[in-house]
Amino acid sequence: MSSVTLDVREVHTLIVGALVRSRTSEKSAASVADALVEAELAGQGGHGLRRVAAYAAQAKAGKVDGFATPVVEKPRPALLAVDAANGFAFPALDLAVEPLSECARSQGVALAGFRRSHHCGVAGVVVERYARNGLVALMFANAPGAMAPWGSNRPLFGTNPVAFAAPIAGADPLVVDISLSKVARGKIMAANQKDEAIPPGWAFDADGRPTTDPKAALAGTMAPVGDAKGTALALMVELLAAGLTGANYAYEATSFFDDKGAPPGVGQLIVCIDPTAFGSGTLERFAAMADMVSDAPGARLPGRRRQALRQSLLKEGIPVEQSLIVEIEAIGR
Amino acid sequence: MSSVTLDVREVHTLIVGALVRSRTSEKSAASVADALVEAELAGQGGHGLRRVAAYAAQAKAGKVDGFATPVVEKPRPALLAVDAANGFAFPALDLAVEPLSECARSQGVALAGFRRSHHCGVAGVVVERYARNGLVALMFANAPGAMAPWGSNRPLFGTNPVAFAAPIAGADPLVVDISLSKVARGKIMAANQKDEAIPPGWAFDADGRPTTDPKAALAGTMAPVGDAKGTALALMVELLAAGLTGANYAYEATSFFDDKGAPPGVGQLIVCIDPTAFGSGTLERFAAMADMVSDAPGARLPGRRRQALRQSLLKEGIPVEQSLIVEIEAIGR
Structure with missing residues (x-):
């Protein structure tokens, strides 16, 4: 996976564009973009750019009201x-x-x-x-x-x-x-994509039994x-x-x-x-x-590790996968 | 260990007496007794009658001001x-x-x-x-x-x-x-008295290493x-x-x-x-x-198990070890 480094303003613009093209006001889009940029700066990509496609789809479908006040x-x-x-x-x-x-x-x-x-x-x-x-x-x-x-x-x-x-x-x-x-659900989703077992103790299957199968875990509950x-x-x-x-x-x-x-x-x-x-x-x-x-x-x-990372990413830029940029740029076009 | 069953009023009187004989006002003693009785009714003996000796000693020594307002x-x-x-x-x-x-x-x-x-x-x-x-x-x-x-x-x-x-x-x-x-410190104190090992995962020794030795645990930290x-x-x-x-x-x-x-x-x-x-x-x-x-x-x-126990103990009385009653009655005499 090739990645490029974007500065905060570029990441912000990318997000605002995708949302505004998906039935969302400029003002709401800017607020969402602020938060997703902060998530990227916190090293929490699972709450950052990787949410844009789902957010845009929900706004487009009216499941989220992008024009709500x-x-x-x-x-x-x-x-x-x-x-x-x-x-x-x-x-x-x-x-x-x-x-x-x-x-x-x-x-x-x-x-x-x-x-x-x-x-x-x-x-x-x-x-x-x-x-x-x-x-x-x-x-x-x-x-x-x-x-x-x-x-x-x-x-x-x-x-x-x-x-x-x-x-x-x-x-x-x-x-x-x-x-x-115990762990973020995103870790189980990632294991599922790679078809790998998850460690014991992370999740239960739909019957409430401990499982190491990510598919069974996603159909069940998190520990x-x-x-x-x-x-x-x-x-x-x-x-x-x-x-x-x-x-x-x-x-x-x-x-x-x-x-x-x-x-x-x-x-x-x-x-x-x-x-x-x-x-x-x-x-x-x-x-x-x-x-x-x-x-x-x-x-x-x-909090200290996150604050240090933020300072570093503000200076050096945020690494983003090329494919994710392409996906977000295509939203609503 | 033989135990007897006391009603709430008897337990209360026992506590008030020991504290009043240990440089504590009637009013403070009654408030403490209310709380310790509730702890007994909650099935939490470790916060109940078993605290009286330590409370009384602290009041007597002035480490707690029994007359504080x-x-x-x-x-x-x-x-x-x-x-x-x-x-x-x-x-x-x-x-x-x-x-x-x-x-x-x-x-x-x-x-x-x-x-x-x-x-x-x-x-x-x-x-x-x-x-x-x-x-x-x-x-x-x-x-x-x-x-x-x-x-x-x-x-x-x-x-x-x-x-x-x-x-x-x-x-x-x-x-x-x-x-x-992870567990109450009282469980480690009990294991120490009986000279039994504690399960892995409960505590660390003074160097921060996991331990199953209750003595080492009491000198160290709780997990x-x-x-x-x-x-x-x-x-x-x-x-x-x-x-x-x-x-x-x-x-x-x-x-x-x-x-x-x-x-x-x-x-x-x-x-x-x-x-x-x-x-x-x-x-x-x-x-x-x-x-x-x-x-x-x-x-x-x-909370439900505790509330049910309270109702039952209010009706049936609180079982108390005879030796504990003797100990509390002797305080300050």
């Missing part, structure tokens, strides 16, 4: 209810940043719930924006059904990311971003991180990100990958906290813990 | 800062229930941070009280150092529980309560749930429960088990959300997910 309401002083209006998630996530930050500063804590939403991409990127605003953010997102309650074979929960970011005195924010499946504790957390995320916000649960949501059926209508919840509300010196206290972790031999501070 | 301040409209004043955690946790519930109802979301606090017992019991008030609660607590950042051998984090409760239409609250270590993802969550909990609230980090906190040194000074954070703020019908939506999990063959809804 998200709406923010404030039913209580510390609470924003955001209707993503069955558009892409990113315009709604963008729209909330300033009002939610402002609300957290005045109230001490504030909450934003997103309904009728879509794939939120790299959750760590979303929360890091709040940390760069000087705020602590905690995010829960649900996704179409892929994991079963422990002991069962019904895919009631998504792989449901939990992300957290905190501003650190004198350094980049600390960012935690984990999904609640949770930490067994029963992981599915307990995934259930919690469903209730927070969807039950509370008025979004669809995992088992009600259609796929993020095809253009079939109703909009996925998943949800997200962001808790935003002003760390100065508890007193001064909090960012220095965060720095103290970050330093202890960084200084522990063998340990890595979450 | 917790103080609640409200620096922002949606934020409570609670100073547990180096007393037991429970009087502070009790004090917050009504003002935090009230604040969540008016603001939509509210936050309580606890500093200069102590062992919070069964976190699921704490959050369930909010759910019985009709609110969603999410709690993070830190604890003395027991887990290392993934790849390192430094016990920078506690086993740090995460607990969540939501009210369910027509049923008891749904309660998730997990610690971020996190889900490897690197578990320690990322434990770090997040340290920042939320301690960094934010002004409490001590795990690596700064003294033991909950002995009477040596300064007060542990750990922290807790509770996020409390009014589920009706996003619209009506939320409790029915929570019920829909709870039913899907309950109906999935092989799955269990988190």
Whole structure:
């Protein structure tokens, strides 16, 4: 596979073009492109350019409304209810940043719930924006059904990311971003394409039995991180990100990958906290813990590898497979 | 070991007596006893009567101030800062229930941070009280150092529980309560007493190598749930429960088990959300997910086993080892 190196602006233009040719407004397309570029800069290609074809197909089919305008309401002083209006998630996530930050500063804590939403991409990127605003953010997102309650074979929960970011005195924010499946579903899809077995412990077949066959795994469920504790957390995320916000649960949501059926209508919840509300010196206290972790031999501070990669890719450009560029350029022509 | 069956009132009296004889006020002792009784009813003896001797010793030594009066301040409209004043955690946790519930109802979301606090017992019991008030609660607590950042051998984090409760239409609250270590440290302490090996995967020795020797494990660190993802969550909990609230980090906190040194000074954070703020019908939506999990063959809804046990123990009484009763009755005499 030959690849070429594109700069951020070129990647952005490529994405905007494909979406605008697929029944999406310039404004929504730019917001989506911002997020997918950040995913590429984070080294998370599975949430980046490789999503463009599926996004464009969904916009073209009307499964995602590319012309949707998200709406923010404030039913209580510390609470924003955001209707993503069955558009892409990113315009709604963008729209909330300033009002939610402002609300957290005045109230001490504030909450934003997103309904009728879509794939939120790299959750760590979303929360890091709040940390760069000087705020602590905690995010829960649900996704179409892929994991079963422990002991069962019904895919009631998504792989449901939990992300957290905190501003650190004198350094980049600390960012935690984990999904609640043991491995990303993309790894199983890749093994399936190459017709290779997957390691034991990654997934279950449709009957809930452990499997190393990627086809059986894709028809079954993903193994949770930490067994029963992981599915307990995934259930919690469903209730927070969807039950509370008025979004669809995992088992009600259609796929993020095809253009079939109703909009996925998943949800997200962001808790935003002003760390100065508890007193001064909090960012220095965060720095103290970050330093202890960084200084522990063998340990890595979450988020740092991604931030270093971002700096490097901003300078050197983003390597993209030639075939992927051709595919994206052909969309909607 | 012979055991007798005591009713809730007898267990409560036993605890109050031992604490009051150990430099603790009647009021604080009653609050602690309420919590330890609930732990026994939850089948979590490790957070129940077996803590009384250590609690009493700490109160007697002044490591815990048995006469402390917790103080609640409200620096922002949606934020409570609670100073547990180096007393037991429970009087502070009790004090917050009504003002935090009230604040969540008016603001939509509210936050309580606890500093200069102590062992919070069964976190699921704490959050369930909010759910019985009709609110969603999410709690993070830190604890003395027991887990290392993934790849390192430094016990920078506690086993740090995460607990969540939501009210369910027509049923008891749904309660998730997990610690971020793979198994409870008490299991390793029990194996050590019996001089038995522990299963592989539970713990690391002081050099960070996997061990099956319980002595080496107690001198080392606990394995996190889900490897690197578990320690990322434990770090997040340290920042939320301690960094934010002004409490001590795990690596700064003294033991909950002995009477040596300064007060542990750990922290807790509770996020409390009014589920009706996003619209009506939320409790029915929570019920829909709870039913899907309950109906999935092989799955269990988190919290249900504990709630059933509580009902049964309330009726039949709590079995307590005779030797433990003798030990507690002798405290302070």
